[in-house]
Amino acid sequence: MSNIPSDLKYTEEHEYVRKGSDGTAEIGITDYAQGELGDIVYIELPKIGTKFGKHDVFGTIEAVKAVSELFAPIAGEIVAINDRLDKEPALVNTDPYGAGWMIKVKPSNPSDLDAMLGSAEYTKHIGQ
Secondary structure, three states: OOOOOOOOEEOOOOEEEEEOOOOOEEEEEOHHHHHHHOOEEEEEOOOOOOEEOOOOEEEEEEEOOOEEEEEOOOOEEEEEEOOHHHHOOOHHHHOOOOOOOOEEEEEOOHHHHHHOEOHHHHHHHOOO
């Protein structure tokens, strides 16, 4: 059974958002998603300052058995990327909600979070 923290928001495409106390939003993929992908070997992330809309592709994630696009759960501007993933992409497998975060965004529309799934809704979405 996947780990689904109750303090996060989720998308049907298996991204999560953690709202920071400074107004930023930390984004990564869920424990369920990393489990479905298998061993992650490469992650391509955008540069700081990149702006994107809700549902835009912000990067790609490559696992042994598949390559998948990463979709922005909210619109905004990237203010930080997790540089550790360049050398340690497996952090997404071992700690998706901690050291395996991908990007931090300054949301352009904070109410985007309101439309996202809560932990109970996401649990139901993945059939657990």
